Amino acid sequence: MRLAINKHASTPVYIQIKDALKEQILSGKLPAGFILPPERRFANINDVSRSTVIKAYDELKALGLVVSYRGKGTIVAEKSEPEKTHEESHVFPLSWHPLFEKKINDINDTVSDPMNTSHQHDVISFAAGIGDPSLFPLQQIEGMQKNLNQAERLNFTAVEGYYPLRERLSQWMSVRGISASPKDIMILSGSMQGIDFTARTFLSPGDAVIVEEPTFLQAIQCFKAAGAKIIGIPLDRHGLRTDILEAQLARYKPKFIYTIPTFHNPTGTVMSMERRLALLNLAYKFQVPILEDDPYGELYFSNDKPLALHALDRHGYVIYLSTFSKVLFPGMRVGWLIAPEPVLKKFAILKQITDLQANTPAQLVLNQFLREEGMEQHLHQLLPIYKGRRDMMLSVIEQGEGLIPVDIPQGGFYLWCRIPPSVSQKELFSLCRDKGVSYLPGNLFFPQQSEGEHFIRLNYTYVSQESIKKGIGLLLEAIAQLDQKSDNRNIKEESTPIV
Amino acid sequence: MRLAINKHASTPVYIQIKDALKEQILSGKLPAGFILPPERRFANINDVSRSTVIKAYDELKALGLVVSYRGKGTIVAEKSEPEKTHEESHVFPLSWHPLFEKKINDINDTVSDPMNTSHQHDVISFAAGIGDPSLFPLQQIEGMQKNLNQAERLNFTAVEGYYPLRERLSQWMSVRGISASPKDIMILSGSMQGIDFTARTFLSPGDAVIVEEPTFLQAIQCFKAAGAKIIGIPLDRHGLRTDILEAQLARYKPKFIYTIPTFHNPTGTVMSMERRLALLNLAYKFQVPILEDDPYGELYFSNDKPLALHALDRHGYVIYLSTFSKVLFPGMRVGWLIAPEPVLKKFAILKQITDLQANTPAQLVLNQFLREEGMEQHLHQLLPIYKGRRDMMLSVIEQGEGLIPVDIPQGGFYLWCRIPPSVSQKELFSLCRDKGVSYLPGNLFFPQQSEGEHFIRLNYTYVSQESIKKGIGLLLEAIAQLDQKSDNRNIKEESTPIV
Numbered sequence: 001m002r003l004a005i006n007k008h009a010s011t012p013v014y015i016q017i018k019d020a021l022k023e024q025i026l027s028g029k030l031p032a033g034f035i036l037p038p039e040r041r042f043a044n045i046n047d048v049s050r051s052t053v054i055k056a057y058d059e060l061k062a063l064g065l066v067v068s069y070r071g072k073g074t075i076v077a078e079k080s081e082p083e084k085t086h087e088e089s090h091v092f093p094l095s096w097h098p099l100f101e102k103k104i105n106d107i108n109d110t111v112s113d114p115m116n117t118s119h120q121h122d123v124i125s126f127a128a129g130i131g132d133p134s135l136f137p138l139q140q141i142e143g144m145q146k147n148l149n150q151a152e153r154l155n156f157t158a159v160e161g162y163y164p165l166r167e168r169l170s171q172w173m174s175v176r177g178i179s180a181s182p183k184d185i186m187i188l189s190g191s192m193q194g195i196d197f198t199a200r201t202f203l204s205p206g207d208a209v210i211v212e213e214p215t216f217l218q219a220i221q222c223f224k225a226a227g228a229k230i231i232g233i234p235l236d237r238h239g240l241r242t243d244i245l246e247a248q249l250a251r252y253k254p255k256f257i258y259t260i261p262t263f264h265n266p267t268g269t270v271m272s273m274e275r276r277l278a279l280l281n282l283a284y285k286f287q288v289p290i291l292e293d294d295p296y297g298e299l300y301f302s303n304d305k306p307l308a309l310h311a312l313d314r315h316g317y318v319i320y321l322s323t324f325s326k327v328l329f330p331g332m333r334v335g336w337l338i339a340p341e342p343v344l345k346k347f348a349i350l351k352q353i354t355d356l357q358a359n360t361p362a363q364l365v366l367n368q369f370l371r372e373e374g375m376e377q378h379l380h381q382l383l384p385i386y387k388g389r390r391d392m393m394l395s396v397i398e399q400g401e402g403l404i405p406v407d408i409p410q411g412g413f414y415l416w417c418r419i420p421p422s423v424s425q426k427e428l429f430s431l432c433r434d435k436g437v438s439y440l441p442g443n444l445f446f447p448q449q450s451e452g453e454h455f456i457r458l459n460y461t462y463v464s465q466e467s468i469k470k471g472i473g474l475l476l477e478a479i480a481q482l483d484q485k486s487d488n489r490n491i492k493e494e495s496t497p498i499v
Numbered sequence: 500m501r502l503a504i505n506k507h508a509s510t511p512v513y514i515q516i517k518d519a520l521k522e523q524i525l526s527g528k529l530p531a532g533f534i535l536p537p538e539r540r541f542a543n544i545n546d547v548s549r550s551t552v553i554k555a556y557d558e559l560k561a562l563g564l565v566v567s568y569r570g571k572g573t574i575v576a577e578k579s580e581p582e583k584t585h586e587e588s589h590v591f592p593l594s595w596h597p598l599f600e601k602k603i604n605d606i607n608d609t610v611s612d613p614m615n616t617s618h619q620h621d622v623i624s625f626a627a628g629i630g631d632p633s634l635f636p637l638q639q640i641e642g643m644q645k646n647l648n649q650a651e652r653l654n655f656t657a658v659e660g661y662y663p664l665r666e667r668l669s670q671w672m673s674v675r676g677i678s679a680s681p682k683d684i685m686i687l688s689g690s691m692q693g694i695d696f697t698a699r700t701f702l703s704p705g706d707a708v709i710v711e712e713p714t715f716l717q718a719i720q721c722f723k724a725a726g727a728k729i730i731g732i733p734l735d736r737h738g739l740r741t742d743i744l745e746a747q748l749a750r751y752k753p754k755f756i757y758t759i760p761t762f763h764n765p766t767g768t769v770m771s772m773e774r775r776l777a778l779l780n781l782a783y784k785f786q787v788p789i790l791e792d793d794p795y796g797e798l799y800f801s802n803d804k805p806l807a808l809h810a811l812d813r814h815g816y817v818i819y820l821s822t823f824s825k826v827l828f829p830g831m832r833v834g835w836l837i838a839p840e841p842v843l844k845k846f847a848i849l850k851q852i853t854d855l856q857a858n859t860p861a862q863l864v865l866n867q868f869l870r871e872e873g874m875e876q877h878l879h880q881l882l883p884i885y886k887g888r889r890d891m892m893l894s895v896i897e898q899g900e901g902l903i904p905v906d907i908p909q910g911g912f913y914l915w916c917r918i919p920p921s922v923s924q925k926e927l928f929s930l931c932r933d934k935g936v937s938y939l940p941g942n943l944f945f946p947q948q949s950e951g952e953h954f955i956r957l958n959y960t961y962v963s964q965e966s967i968k969k970g971i972g973l974l975l976e977a978i979a980q981l982d983q984k985s986d987n988r989n990i991k992e993e994s995t996p997i998v
Contacts, residue, residue, distance in 0.1 A: 011670050012872070019673065062804050063676055064772070091783040091814050096841040099754060099788065104700050109848050133654050145644070155632050155830050171510055174518065177562050189688055189832075189854040196853045200724075201603050222852040225699075255598060273563070284590040289598065305561045315590050331654050331859025333688075342595040349608050353721040354695045355688040359858035360830025373511065 001037055002045050013048055017056035025065050025076055034076040036066065103205060103227040124471035126439040128462035129265075129413065130330045135385060137369075137378050141329075144368040145361070153361050159351045160344070161187025161336070161358060165367040169336055172370055176297055177311030178320065180338045186347060189358045191295055191323035191335030195219050197347045198256065198291050198319060199226040208252035212240050214416075214445030214452055216265045216293065219258055228255075230447040235264065237407065239271025242278040249286040256289045256319075262306045263296035263412025266445050266457040270306050270410060280309070283317045294322045295335075298379055300411035301387040316340045324366055326413065327379065332362040390415070392465040393458065396472040403479055404456075415458040416442075423482045425453050431482065435474045500536055501544050512547055516555035524564045524575055535565065535573040602704060602726040623970035625938040627961035628764075628912065629829045634884060636868075636877050640828075643867040644860070652860050658850045659843070660686025660835070660857060664866040668835055671869055675796055676810030677819065679837045685846055688857045690794055690822035690834030694718050696846045697755065697790050697818060698725040707751035711739050713915075713944030713951055715764045715792065718757055727754075729946040734763065736906065738770025741777040748785040755788045755818075761805045762795035762911025765944050765956040769805050769909060779808070782816045793821045794834075797878055799910035800886040815839045823865055825912065826878065831861040889914075891964040892957065895971040902978055903955075914957040915941075922981045924952050930981065934973045 003020045005013055024030045037045065039053040046053075057074050060066040068074045097105060152162075160166070166182035173180055188194050195218070203209060205227030211219065213232025223230050231252050233245050240259060248254075259279070261271035271279070283290050292309045300306060310320040323335035339347065351357065369375060390408075393415060397406055404417040419428065425441045432438065442455025458475075460468060502519045504512055523529045535541065538556065542549040556573050559565040567573045596604060651661075659665070665681040672679055687693050694717070702708060704726030710718065712731025722729050730751050732744050739758060747753075758778070760770035770778070782789050791808045799805060809819040822834035838846065850856065868874060892914060896905055903916040918927065924940045931937065941954025957974075959967060 011673075012875070015670075015673055058802070058804070059676075062806055063810070064806075092786060093814060094786055094788060094816050094839075096788075096839065100700055100845060101703050104845055104849075107845075107848055109844070109851075130655070153830070155828070156629070157830065171514070174514055175558075189858075192852065193854050201599055204600050218852050221848070225849070225852055287591060287593055289593060289595075303557070305557075307561060307563075311562075315592060317593050329654070329859070331652070331656065331856070333854055333856065333858050340593075340595065345608070346599060346603055346606075349606055349720070350603070350724070352608070353691065353717050353724055355692050355832055355854065357830070357832065359688075359832050359861055360828070361860065362858055376511075 001042065005046055005048065007048075014052045014055035014059065017046070017048070017053065018059040021056065021060055022063065022065060025060075030076050032076050032078045035072070036074040036076070038073055103225055107221060107224055122436055123433075124437050124463055124467045124474070126437065126458040126460070126463070126471060126475075128459045131326060131382070131386070131413075131461045132463070133329070135382055136329050137374065140374055140378075141365055141369065144365050144372070144374075148361070148364050148368065153364050155360065157187075157357050157360055157363060159348050159357055161185070162360070162363040162367060165363050165370075166336075168367050168370040172375065173308075173338070175305075176294070176308040178308050178338065179311075180320075184338050184340075184344070186337045186339070186344055186351070187358045187363060188321075188323075188335040188337055188351075189355055190325060190333045191293065191321040191337070192218055192222075193354075194319075194321040194335060194337040194347075195222050195258070195291070195293065197337075197350050198258075199223055199228070200350060201343065201346045202255040202289075203228045208254040210245065210248060210252070210254045210257040210288075211447065212259055212264065213447065214266055214442065214455070215258065215447075216260060217440075217444045219293070220445075220447050223258075232447050235267055235269055237269060239264070239269050239275045240279060242275050242282060245279070246282055249282060249288060253286075254288055256291050257283065258291045258293065259309070260293045260296075261309050262294055263299060263409060265296070265412070266414050266440070266442075266455075267416040268407065268409025268412050268414050271309075273307075276307075276309055276312055280313055280317070284315060288317075290318045292318050292320045294320060295326045296412040297322065298327060299383065299386065299413070301383060301390065302410050304410070306411075310338060319343060327375070327382065328366070328369075332359070332366070334358050334362050334366055386413075386461050389460045389463075389465055389468055392468045393460045393472055396469055396476070400476045400479075403476060403483070413459050413461045415460060417456050417458060419454055419456055419479055420483045421454055422485075423454075423479055425456075427482055428456075428478060431478045432475060435478055437471045437474045437478070439475070500541065504545055504547065513551045513554035513558065516545070516547070516552065517558040520555065520559055521562065521564060524559075529575050531575050531577045533575040534571070535575070537572055602724055606720060606723055621935055622932075623936050623962055623966045623973070625936070625957040625959070625962070625970060625974075627958045630825060630881070630885070630912075630960045631962070632828070634881055635828050636873065639873055639877075640864055640868065643864050643871070643873075647860070647863050647867065652863050654859065656686075656856050656859055656862060658847050658856055660684070661859070661862040661866060664862050664869075665835075667866050667869040671874065672807075672837070674804075675793070675807040677807050677837065678810075679819075683837050683839075683843070685836045685838070685843055685850070686857045686862060687820075687822075687834040687836055687850075688854055689824060689832045690792065690820040690836070691717055691721075692853075693818075693820040693834060693836040693846075694721050694757070694790070694792065696836075696849050697757075698722055698727070699849060700842065700845045701754040701788075702727045707753040709744065709747060709751070709753045709756040709787075710946065711758055711763065712946065713765055713941065713954070714757065714946075715759060716939075716943045718792070719944075719946050722757075731946050734766055734768055736768060738763070738768050738774045739778060741774050741781060744778070745781055748781060748787060752785075753787055755790050756782065757790045757792065758808070759792045759795075760808050761793055762798060762908060764795070764911070765913050765939070765941075765954075766915040767906065767908025767911050767913050770808075772806075775806075775808055775811055779812055779816070783814060787816075789817045791817050791819045793819060794825045795911040796821065797826060798882065798885065798912070800882060800889065801909045803909070805910075809837060818842060826874070826881065827865070827868075831858070831865070833857050833861050833865055885912075885960050888959045888962075888964055888967055891967045892959045892971055895968055895975070899975040899978075902975060902982070912958050912960045914959060916955050916957060918953050918955055918978055919982045920953055921984075922953075922978055924955075926981055927955075927977060930977045931974060934977055936970045936973045936977070938974070 005016050039050050043050040043053045066074050067077050166185040169185050170180050170182045199222050203226035208229045208231050209223050210231045212235050231248055234241050310318045320338040404419055406415050406417045440457045442452030443449040446452040504515050538549050538552040542552045565573050566576050665684040668684050669679050669681045698721050702725035707728045707730050708722050709730045711734050730747055733740050809817045819837040903918055905914050905916045939956045941951030942948040945951040
């Protein structure tokens with residue numbers, strides 16, 4: 001009995017033997033009662049060690065496929081499939097969907113498709129939500145990894161996170177005007193987890209939650225998964241329209257307000273100081289907590305460093321979220337949260353029953369990075385590069401002579417562009433894919449995806465200036481192409497306001 | 500204006516200056532209109548660089564605490580606390596608890612207290628749920644880290660996990676008798692996350708879920724957080740009592756059955772082959788999925804390597820969970836899941852709205868570890884040590900002459916001991932704390948914590964044989980002490996069955 005064994009394969013030889021024999025037994029090639037060769041002989045025939053054969057036979061025994069009798073050797077078992085009992089002929093395949101919880105069953109994956117397109121190698125991606133990995137301080141981080149405390153780096157940290165990192169963040173947050181003690185800070189596996197914890201802690205099905213419209217698409221998904229009613233409040237150039245907010249607060253009594261006040265995703269807007277104060281006052285008046293999502297706060301290109309909303313809140317209404325994923329390696333999955341004690345206590349329970357704690361080595365190395373002032377240095381190098389890319393993107397768009405109007409963001413990752421009303425989002429996306437360019441369609445950022453049809457989000461941090469130049473050129477080309485197709489209709493539309 | 504500046508503190512000097520000035524402005528020591536010294540003079544007085552002072556002043560400007568006028572210098576702003584507007588005098592502190600979702604509000608943190616006790620340095624901990632960190636292959640892992648692909652290690656992986664790791668796990672799982680393609684496998688941030696995803700995907704409030712009784716305590720918390728009705732089915736030495744299960748399946752129509760068939764937590768039981776087949780047949784008959792939690796499957800001390808329940812399931816009813824956290828560094832937080840496609844799709848959405856993906860460097864290094872057959876070697880060294888510790892614990896317990904009866908587990912991490920009925924769980928726990936020993940009280944493992952009063956769970960993998968000897972000695976001493984206190988009552992109780 002000679003089998004085809006590959007000693008250089010990554011699958012261990014004994015498993016190869018087991019699998020081959022298993023297949024022959026299950027297929028009936030080796031019938032019940034067949035006596036396998038004694039281990040030593042089998043080993044000689046196949047040029048493997050006897051212990052390897054013993055291991056393989058043991059595996060088969062554990063599977064109930066063979067039995068061994070003293071003096072008789074190893075024999076293919078009578079019932080080679082013990083689980084195929086009489087009753088099993090009636091087994092129905094399980095239909096999973098009726099078993100799913102209603103809210104989860106209703107959610108569809110709207111994100112993966114455009115994301116997958118953008119991860120193809122030959123595509124210039126403006127769809128990303130991350131920085132340029134080639135600009136991350138890999139060498140520095142690796143150097144630090146060597147100096148980590150050996151005992152600590154392997155073990156559990158507290159559920160709330162590694163305490164020295166929480167201390168460091170408490171100092172670092174003063175840059176954003178925030179005073180928070182380490183005990184107010186919890187380390188998360190990315191700041192998205194803070195959105196999820198807030199949703200789970202506050203939202204029952206049917207509860208209302210207020211968001212900016214448009215807003216971060218995964219936040220929409222997350223609030224949907226909680227069964228919430230999502231109330232969108234429009235933005236203008238000064239941020240959330242607090243005048244509209246007041247009426248909605250009275251009507252919907254939301255559980256909380258979700259906002260990205262600084263370098264908003266997707267629009268790049270910074271909420272003005274007046275609006276921030278108005279928002280806080282409305283929160284106080286209606287006693288509604290605010291979830292401030294601040295992943296981009298450090299990414300500013302002008303000298304006006306924006307203050308966090310949390311820094312203005314003297315009454316503990318704001319839950320604050322931020323992350324390392326936008327300026328450092330997103331694959332590390334480390335974010336943090338600042339919240340009042342009753343909220344942190346509930347979140348600690350959720351942390352215990354979800355992932356227990358953020359990855360320990362990542363927490364230790366980020367602590368080191370902050371301690372050695374790596375963050376300041378890194379931002380100092382990074383920001384001019386991202387500013388240059390933003391400027392490049394804006395200048396190419398300008399060559400389009402108003403084809404896609406856009407506001408100039410003073411920081412963050414994105415341009416939010418209006419496309420001509422005659423251009424169909426779907427057609428543009430697939431034409432761009434053919435040309436090798438990707439971006440995110442505007443509708444993804446609206447709770448009702450029927451809106452946002454005439455917007456697209458362009459990321460300018462992920463690819464080089466050269467690729468930006470080429471990619472935006474292709475995008476403009478695609479838009480012009482689709483726009484011309486409907487030139488007649490377009491001219492009529494444009495002339496209306498003049499008449 | 501000379502400030503107390505510590506140039507050797509970890510807080511940057513400019514932040515120290517900013518904080519000091521901020522405090523003086525907010526406290527009114529520096530009134531509105533006060534002109535701060537010119538930057539150069541301030542720098543000279545405090546022996547710092549001028550650029551440091553500029554940075555500090557800029558910070559204060561960003562906070563709106565000072566303004567600078569050309570030719571006039573930097574002046575404390577009129578309204579140093581812009582947010583203290585008229586309306587704010589009416590602000591009420593937010594009462595958070597009424598805002599919390601009911602299910603979450605009802606959950607209390609029963610775990611942290613005993614866990615915290617056991618993390619004190621002078622305590623011998625039998626409360627742990629992890630292996631001995633000093634036995635983990637740190638050197639080897641560090642060596643591998645150096646060889647990782649630079650580009651990959653920083654970036655995002657797919658939501659479902661790093662594909663090469665999924666391939667590797669697909670091979671590794673054949674050791675447990677499981678055939679799964681890489682596409683059936685999803686990488687999780689610890690296997691707990693799989694329990695949480697299953698709860699969120701299947702359970703609406705009021706839905707029933709079946710668990711073994713006792714069972715993994717965080718699973719109980721997790722199902723409670725989903726608002727589920729938790730139906731406990733007792734165990735005996737052969738595992739889950741499938742005879743009792745059948746009636747409960749008919750009565751409660753549970754959404755799924757949660758089981759730890761192999762080296763059960765907390766009892767150490769291995770479900771017999773007959774029971775496994777009976778369980779599967781009941782699942783098929785009632786069309787109920789099974790969530791198989793298998794963190795300990797590789798940790799067996801005898802030659803009878805247990806087969807996973809998933810390996811016996813020919814009809815795709817079993818969702819399988821396992822983890823690296825019991826044999827390798829738990830702080831890495833990497834587990835995995837094998838499930839049918841419709842389930843994986845929903846879980847991928849949940850992954851996107853919670854933490855997006857497991858930590859990338861951890862996934863890469865574990866892939867390398869499996870590829871170089873590090874796992875086999877590591878287990879080969881580890882298991883005899885844990886077996887030795889189990890034996891040591893058993894032998895000390897034996898010296899107690901039946902004071903705490905216990906079954907001998909053939910693998911896993913725990914002994915499940917019965918304590919005399921006269922001994923109060925609470926008193927024992929606090930007496931042991933005084934003596935410097937910790938463990939987990941049995942009630943934590945029951946959905947109704949009134950049960951389990953006469954059991955304790957002892958972990959034998961976390962501390963050395965020497966500590967086990969000493970710690971179990973102290974534990975027996977404590978039990979004997981409390982048992983004697985109620986000797987009279989005890990004798991009566993014990994004599995009852997004889998009469």
